[in-house]
Amino acid sequence: MNFDQPAARNPVDRLLVVGQPHDRIDGPLKTTGTAPYAYERHDVVANQAYGVILGAAIPKGRITRIDASAARAAPGVIAVVTHENAGPVAKAKAITARLLAGPEVDHFDQAVAIVVAGTFEQARSAAHLIRIDYQREPGRFDLARERESAVKPKMEDPADTEVLNFAGAFAQAAVKVDQTYTTPDQSHMAMEPFATIASWQGDKLTVWTSNQMIDWARRDLSEIFGMPRGNLRVVSSYIGGGFGSKLWVRSDVVMAALASRAAGRPVKVALARPQITNNTTHRPATIQRIRIGAGRDGRITAIAHESWSGDLPGGQPETAAMQTRLLYAGANRLTSHRLATLDLPEGNAMRAPGEAPGLMALEIAMDELAEALKMDPVTLRIANDTQTDPEKPERRFSQRDLAGCLRTGAQRFGWERRVATPGQVRDGRWLVGMGMASAFRGNLTMDSAARAAVDARGKVTISTDMTDIGTGSYTVIAQTAAELLGVPLSQVEVRLGDSDFPVSCGSGGQWGGNSATAGVFAACMKLREAIARKAGLMPADARFADGRVIAGTRSFTLGEVAGRAGVSVEDGIKFGELTKTYAQATFGAHFAEVGVDAATGEVRVRRMSGTFAAGRILNPKTARSQVIGAMTMGLGAALMEESIVDTRHGYFVNRDLAEYHVPVHADVPRQDVFFLDEVDEMSSPMKAKGVGELGLCGSAAAIANAVYNACGARVRDYPITLDKILRSLA
Template identity: 45%
Template sequence: MNRHHKMDSADRQNRLDGMAQGLIGTDVPRPDGMAKATGTATYAAEERREGMLHGVLVRATVPGGRVADVDTDALAKALGDDVTVITDARLLQVPAQGTDGKAPPQGPDLVHYVGQPLALVVAPSFEVARHGARLLGIRYEGGEEGHFDPEDDATPTELRDKKTVDIGDLDAAMAKAAHSVDAVWRTPGHVSAAMEPHAAVAWWEGEHLTVRSALQMLKFNRDELADALGIPAENVRLLAPFVGGGFGSKLGISHEAVGAAIAARQLGRPVRVVLSRQQVFEAVMRRSETRQHLRLCADEEGRLTGIGHDCLVSNLPGQDFAEPVIQGSRFAYAAPNRHLSLRLARVNRTCAGSVRAPGEAVGLTALENAMDELAEAIGIDPVELRLRNVPEEDPTDGKPFSSMMMAEVLREGARRFDWQRRNPIPALRREGDPRREWLRGMGMSLLVRGNILDEAEARVRLLPAEDGAPVRAEVETDMTDIGTGSYAVLSQIAAEMLGLPMERVTTRLGDSALPPSPGSGGSWGAGSSGSSVYLACLELRTRLARALGCDEGELTLRDGQATGGNHSRPLAELLDGGTIEAVGHIEPGKTAKERRQATYGAQFAEVEVSRHTGEVRVRRMLGVFAAGRILNSRTARSQCLGGMTFGIGMALSEELEHDPRDGHLVNRDFAGYHIPVNADVPQLEVHLMEERDPWANPMQSKGIGELGICGAAAAITNAIHNATGARVRDYPATPDRVLAAMAVAN
């Protein structure tokens, strides 16, 4: 049986609130938590197969040209015949973006950036393969020197015309505005920095390939891998039951999966390829650096009359992805005159792609800094400025909002943070510091993120009582859990809808043989896959109600007991020893086109800044979030904490550094790329607002995973200004930049 639902109009039935099990919205622990805490949850690199070989990638040392010759003499002389070198034309040049099901460019002959994988060395042990990779000789020829600086006048750029928004006359609005801001912000490149490195183990059984890997979107990844290898997709099975973080880097297939599959086929044995941390930095997606020109203008009362946001980002030649910096600026604030544009520079650096809330994470950061500057210029409170510019409809295309919680999160955040204690005059607070070294200040920012529903399927079974065991349920979908709580949330939905305790629901994920989902990305996972589970359970409820002799709307299921139509019977009796199952299938429809769907948040930060060294210490942060119905308050809170922590990293330490001579990545590991550690992260407070959005999906929930990072860094840098009077417009706000900005301000 299949229950299909297309979101063509708002489903105004608030069905989940009428369920009786009492699980939705609570902080149910993760069913997989104990396995992860005890180390029994295995990850891709831990897969073991009999006779398994090990592969290590060999990467380009030049930024352009072509491979003229691969010399294996030194390798063979040192290591003998046990080592195999694979230079198959099907090896990827760049990783896949992960949403179109197509393989990225192939053919290792052409070189586009330093670090591009060119060959795979396979040996009986990892150590021998690694040594062989170092011995392999590659000779290059031809090619241009390349372009390495996106802002160099000689670097080719192109305007992404379809992204441009041009409404009214921004130049005229700026000229006659009572108050305005006109400045440039820069954010550096970022890397996903997932805890688990990229890894794949591949083996063949006849014409059928199985790959255990670290992937986020199996439905797309299966097609990408099949496309890369030139085999039917039905011959490929992907396994990813546990993924140790992704943040965009594992959206698409990468070099390790394709290389392992080619090698396993050629050698007739399973092959494991695990990237070192340095290889992960070089070979997976980076977030593009940005140059953002912000122009804001307002009248005497602080109402925006114009918004300008012109951005420059970069990617390799031939790559279509461009960091969508202006996504949030399209609808965050009302203003009649608007000019938004996105320009893409073609550089020979590692491939750019989706990393940690692409678009709003960096775009909102600069916009919220500009709003803080505008509030200061007008002489009004930063929260009040934002409240005066809450849009009544999408200011770019006129769509109504599906739900709008912008004012609520701002007011609630200000109240909970005790924002009224903030001194609006910068550089005055030196509380509790007899040496007068540490300056203290407060800052805030608005957070916005678009909401997405994608096609998803899930199968749910109700299994009868057997051998003394009670009725239980199984949920199956190829959805992945990258640490976000998919096992918990999908189990909760099934348990709630079917009236079962959590321990009686088993959820199977991360297997491409299961019903397809959109996977983990874009904050759409829980809403999309959760809706497919919901619909499958709704079909099962309809069949149970029929067996009980009532309508589904009258049916109450709780703790394995069915009640309705003046009847009450155990589920075991209704099943009568049989198993029933249903497949739920949801597709996006017209609702996304009819309404602007978005999530909202507000973050507040208090920092201390040393006036001698420029060191910044974040003392406390508060985030208030509105994302429709919260399905699991524990996992939702964890996602928000992660986004806030990423915001600290964006604000103060994270920065990819490329050598200007050849574009190679200089800081290729955590020794040089600094993410926040425990000592950098203060007590973080998260508050989840009550909200329902009937336009989003049948559960009335919205994605929360990426919202926490969208503008979070600006709250910290705005607090730095309040503490010191200095504006840091080039991220991150490292001590040298803070000192330089303080020198200018004073």
Template identity: 65%
Template structure:
């Protein structure tokens, strides 16, 4: 099916099941321990061995020799695979870093060997016996230094943009801001580590892994192993968190496949936490410069956003300027990104790549401008709303209600009671409130599904879509139930297996809208097959209550299916609607913080998110996505930072003790409001994503609240007490 015109009325609009607050259908499996994750045993008859990886002890250079004799003689060791044994391998389409193979070391903790043994402990002990001789090279590890030689990225992929005449308009503006902001390297820090099990049967390979994108991984693994991808079955039925860190094939899957081949056994491999931080991908640090010029009435006349980030050779920039191209009006505009070479682990997508760090800067700058203008921060944002793409005024937004988010949020949060910076106190605490707008684009990715109607009248959905804790199982079941006129309990959903039709996968907040649209397309075909089988009038056919009805005739679906059942398969393809109309999601975040006037300790006290993201397919799972993202924003604002050793080239705090994510004690009352809306241009579901929108702007809202509490403006994240304490005596 091709979606190339706005959706009209369709069966989803009945909202009998879709849009209802249905609890996760996989919830019971998870809370009872029956959901099988990547590292757990999936096949009782497999004889599992354990692989332990060894990471490079240098950040850049070459391996001259490896002595594995002592490790081979260690108790329980079955086999050892080294990067020198494997040799250079072709990189897949989605990877910048070398996952394994060859003598070159690109970054610290790059995998250089795998020890396979009878037990995990034996493999780990033996790995410590391997001796590696390196030839170390000087590397680039400091963004401040590397940005001096940063270059323009690929012009076709990430061009600079200009509209109007910024250079002339900015200095002429009555009120101007020119400021630099910094965001640090950050880790996905998912609870479930990167883990895989591999088992060979002749020349066929089965891999159980923790992957957000089944087909991407399968293609890249086939490239690495130089084999036909049709001989690889990749399975990822449950994932314990991804946040973008499991979008791309990683070393654990590669090592498991090689280890299983070497040992002649099924092999389990998990990356230790320090290796996850330094071996897999991370959100790159940025240095951002924002210039805004406005008239006295608050209307932006000129806006420019420049960003510097770093990555391995051949990598891509953190696209921190993207939201600035769309979020606010302004006749004269400029954005630019520059990419530095850094010999750290691969920088790549982390929840809301681009917009998350970009809004951490832009939404502080907007607050600073509002302060200079003497205009309320909410009103300043409303004044500069736009219903068209500011860089392409002929291109309207498909649906945009940022103003609705801001006004409703201000009312519900009690924004009118906001006081001047540093003036509100409760004992030793300085109290402040902050706001930030949110934007995240609605991406459209082809997505397929297979739908079966069984002789019992049940509906089975098969798609390689993944569920990273987002609720994919549930919203897919709701979609099929709505389309086929059955209850959710009568739908079986099978996900995360490469034998199923290729889906959009989980990423870019496109998973919910695109995967359900693919199920919709397959169900349309199945409905047609049902109608054709029994010769009903297609114009007035109704699927309801486990029956298909036309006029006075009603036939149970079980009867229509017959003994063999009916099967339909289709893929949702996308036309040009996303080109003629800008599709985005919007939100507003409001935060209240308390700052200890003596120590600078920050505590978040209240949080509110108002989201405009098309039809909400399930308010329970959608709210869960948003509050999880808000929690992530608290960590990004106040504590999360991968500290770089700029001499040795690695992240020092590479575990969950040193890398401090937000925990339950850090999170106060959270409220989420979804505007009641649909976007007919997004898909037949009229939905959009929320999983990344909930993060966008949160950290800036917190930083703005800290400023309102203390009068101290911090432009470098995380907002830690050492950056506040110097300014506190004046206000305290």
């Protein structure tokens, strides 16, 4: 099915199942511990051995000698694999880092060896017996120090944009903001570690792994091992969180496959928590300079956003200036991205790449502009709203209700009670303040396909390689099929995460829910047509309800029509030019109230509220769950999350959940989430958009602005820790 025209009225619009707050159908499996995650798949293949990966002890240089003799002689050891005996291992084009070091070492904890043994304890013990000599080389580990050497990167979108004359307009602006903000390196810290079971059958490889993008994984493995895609099967039925870290295969997959081939039996591998931070990927740190010029009426006349980040050679920048191209009006504009070479572990996508750190800076700058103007921050943002792309005024937004989010959000939060002057509201020892920020995330779509089938019992089965990373894919896909085929949810079985199924969009970039259900929509519409024709009905006249296909006075159960052979079809959605014709994005408004201890500078977030416009909400319950999780992630980014770089030795020091701080229950306040009633006919036949990342975008800045309102400490260097507050107050 080609989606190249706005969506017309269709069966989903009945909203009998879609749009309703159904419980997650995978919930019972997860709450009882019976959902089969990758490392726990004891049943998929017999005779599994255990692999333990050894990482590089230097951040940059060469391996000059490996002595694995003691490890090979250790009890229970079956094989030891290093670059010396691994065979050809290429680097996938989509992955910046090599997944097996040797002889060159690209970053600290890069995989250099794997030990396979009969038990995990034997493999772990033997891994410590490997002796490796290195020739260390000087490395670059400090973004601030390398900032001047940063270069214009090659990107899919332009690295730089300029409209009219920013410099001239900024120089003449009546009110100006010119500040630099920094965001730190961050780690994904998903609950489930990177884990894989690999098994060879002749020249065919199957991996049961934790991966967000099944077809990408098969592509990457095909490149790495130089083998046909048809000889590879990737299975990822359940994923315990990814946040972008599992978009591409990582060393657990590659090393498990190498180990299985060497051992001649299946091998299972999991990265220990302290390995994940340096062995896999992270969100890169940024330095962002933002300049905004406005008239006394608050209208922006000039806006510039410049961002610097770093990565390994061949990497990509953190695109922190992207949302500034679309969020606010202003005739004279400039954005740029620069990329420095750093010898740290690979920087790559983490939930809402670009917008999440970009709004952490931009939305403080907007708050500072509001203060300079003596203007309410909500009013300022509404004054600079636009219905067209500010860089391409001929391109309108398909749907854009940022102003509605701001007004509704302010009303729900009680923004009118905010005292504009900082430090004026006390509650005992606590200084209390309110802050807000806009939310923005582009609406991305990707082609997606599915197989839809019905059997003699009238049971519907949907099969697609789509994944569920905790977002509720199983449930919204089941809702889509139930709506279109007129059956209850209990009559729908959803099978996900297997490369034997039709290729879907996968999970990532906030595109999963909308794109995957659109692919299922296409398959189910084709199934409706096939069932109608088999029943002798005209497809245009047929309607589906109560497990039956009905036309006029004729009515048949789906099982009757399917018969013993059943009916099965495949189809998918292919997105056309509407994403280019119209600017498509999701919007929202965050509000936060914090308390700052007047003596210690400790910050406690008291409440958070968010109002969002993100197309049709396919399941309000699972969508709310995604948004409160994202808002909590923003709380962490604002106040505590930071991967601390040892710039002497070139690695991230805090490598576990004891030292990399994320919010826990006691940190998370009451959270209010509200979705505006919106459908977007330009987005997909579901008229939906993504929402899982939108809740993160802007939430950290709302907290930062609330801290300033509480105590007058304007901290521009995230995270906002008490030492920075105290320094600012002093």
